[in-house]
Amino acid sequence: MIDVKHLTKWYGRVLAVDDISFHVDKGMIVGFLGPNGAGKSTTLKILTCYQPATRGKVTIAGHDVLTESLEVRSDIGYMPEAVPLYPEMRVNELLMFRAALRDIPPAQRQTAIDRVAERCWLSKPDNVMRRRVGELSRGYKQRVGLAEAMLHNPPVLVLDEPTIGLDPNQIRAMRELIQELGADHTIILSSHILAEVEQTCGDIIVIAGGRIVAAGTTEALRKKVGTAAQITAELKGAEPPELAKAVAGLEGVQRVDHSPIGGWTRLTLKCDDKADRRAEVYRLVSEKGWQLRELRSTVGTLEDFFVQVTYEQNMQTAQRMAQ
Amino acid sequence: MRKTLTLARRELMACFVSPIAYIIGAGFLLLSAGWFFVNIRIGGEASLRPLFDGMAVIMVLAIPLLTMGLLSREFDRGTIETLMTSPVTDTQVILGKFAGVMAFYLVLLASTVVFLGLMIAYGRPDPGVALTGYLGMILLGAAYVSVGLFASTLTRHQIVSAIVAIAILASLVILMGFIVRMGLRPWDVLADHLNAMKYFKDFSRGVFDTRGLIYFLSVTALFLFLSVKTLESRRWR
Numbered sequence: 001m002i003d004v005k006h007l008t009k010w011y012g013r014v015l016a017v018d019d020i021s022f023h024v025d026k027g028m029i030v031g032f033l034g035p036n037g038a039g040k041s042t043t044l045k046i047l048t049c050y051q052p053a054t055r056g057k058v059t060i061a062g063h064d065v066l067t068e069s070l071e072v073r074s075d076i077g078y079m080p081e082a083v084p085l086y087p088e089m090r091v092n093e094l095l096m097f098r099a100a101l102r103d104i105p106p107a108q109r110q111t112a113i114d115r116v117a118e119r120c121w122l123s124k125p126d127n128v129m130r131r132r133v134g135e136l137s138r139g140y141k142q143r144v145g146l147a148e149a150m151l152h153n154p155p156v157l158v159l160d161e162p163t164i165g166l167d168p169n170q171i172r173a174m175r176e177l178i179q180e181l182g183a184d185h186t187i188i189l190s191s192h193i194l195a196e197v198e199q200t201c202g203d204i205i206v207i208a209g210g211r212i213v214a215a216g217t218t219e220a221l222r223k224k225v226g227t228a229a230q231i232t233a234e235l236k237g238a239e240p241p242e243l244a245k246a247v248a249g250l251e252g253v254q255r256v257d258h259s260p261i262g263g264w265t266r267l268t269l270k271c272d273d274k275a276d277r278r279a280e281v282y283r284l285v286s287e288k289g290w291q292l293r294e295l296r297s298t299v300g301t302l303e304d305f306f307v308q309v310t311y312e313q314n315m316q317t318a319q320r321m322a323q
Numbered sequence: 324m325r326k327t328l329t330l331a332r333r334e335l336m337a338c339f340v341s342p343i344a345y346i347i348g349a350g351f352l353l354l355s356a357g358w359f360f361v362n363i364r365i366g367g368e369a370s371l372r373p374l375f376d377g378m379a380v381i382m383v384l385a386i387p388l389l390t391m392g393l394l395s396r397e398f399d400r401g402t403i404e405t406l407m408t409s410p411v412t413d414t415q416v417i418l419g420k421f422a423g424v425m426a427f428y429l430v431l432l433a434s435t436v437v438f439l440g441l442m443i444a445y446g447r448p449d450p451g452v453a454l455t456g457y458l459g460m461i462l463l464g465a466a467y468v469s470v471g472l473f474a475s476t477l478t479r480h481q482i483v484s485a486i487v488a489i490a491i492l493a494s495l496v497i498l499m500g501f502i503v504r505m506g507l508r509p510w511d512v513l514a515d516h517l518n519a520m521k522y523f524k525d526f527s528r529g530v531f532d533t534r535g536l537i538y539f540l541s542v543t544a545l546f547l548f549l550s551v552k553t554l555e556s557r558r559w560r
Contacts, residue, residue, distance in 0.1 A: 045404075048408045074410045078404075078405065084405060086402055087400075088337055
């Protein structure tokens, strides 16, 4: 459905997107995840024909974004990042205007508007269709933006930060709506919040510093991520350096840090792999006759992975641009 | 064509709900009414000529204030993004905006018919002058609006756009006349050809000259073309 090959975008001397390629199949909900300034919005702007790429080829439903721009634009519903709307128009006027621009025949416009108004909670429970857009709250504006994007029932929906600025209830509602829409639309959405993408999207593309640093289904990424385990133990019974040295002697322990905590010593063990080594630690402690009050093992989360890869990628991009 | 009309209708509607358009309309009518009164009192002549000439100069200020937001506001609010990702061409956007403001301008112009009515009540104005005068005002308005529209495609700041438009119009309408009068050879020959007032004065005298027609239509076409090109070029920056 969406095919991106070697996409590169320079803004003057700033490299925003650096040679990225990906493919999205029909019916997928793909999350574009990355820190601010990673190149998410730029990529989406190129997909929606708002900006051309410096290099690379993008096709949507078989149409090239450069040479068949009008066809591509007809196939896409786009909600830009800040949800720009005309504040002086009433909601129904705005949707009517969009419907006319979207080639919906006059006789079907009202039906199309009623359909999206209901789906985006603009007519129920409170009816805001007659209100001016400028008077609406942020949450309602976001819904109007989404209604606008869905109006012509496009096969592809591109949503840039769809939940930013919403309150927790609205975020949940928006997430459910996106999942519902996923049944008959191909959706690309961007976000800098991992939890959100994890819950809404079947596939994740992690982008940082203009490059794709990881991509795949949420499950596959989670598996891949499983970095080395870390064990935290709080004990008492000997001098801190001595405790640390003894624990460091255990098999598979790479590094041990110690810090005092109210008369106790907290040891942080970095292990070689994912294996759980709490039993070995306990055995050592009981052999030595020390006291133990906490022992817990944590495996790296997707969040840690996200922070780590984006940080590394940002450093690399900074270096590339400096060259 | 249908999309151009849709865009024009939205633009006209935006004019009617915005206080700026009303303020400009009221300001224009107030100034031209004052000018009309002074001319009748001092000139003591039921002639439409000074009224038309005065309105042509007042429009140098009024039209840029009407057109300044056309695209600048879209850039500033970001609505340009949803507009340009809809299946509309750059030409449709420019023509739609042009037609929308032209419609508002025609409404404004129609309200000056009051002056004509007053003149008919108290004197006998030449109907030929009224006809060519209004035709001239429409042609002149189209040229002014296209200049204003062009200035609006250049920047996201409405004030900058208004200043640029006023500068271009003032140089065509006022500055060229000065250069001609100063007699700076060879520039005065060129300035004479570019002087908008020279062509407009034919219309306001009751003369229909195709040179004037061609001049105003060319200026309109040129600036509409430039507007489409600057709008296109934003995609490449």
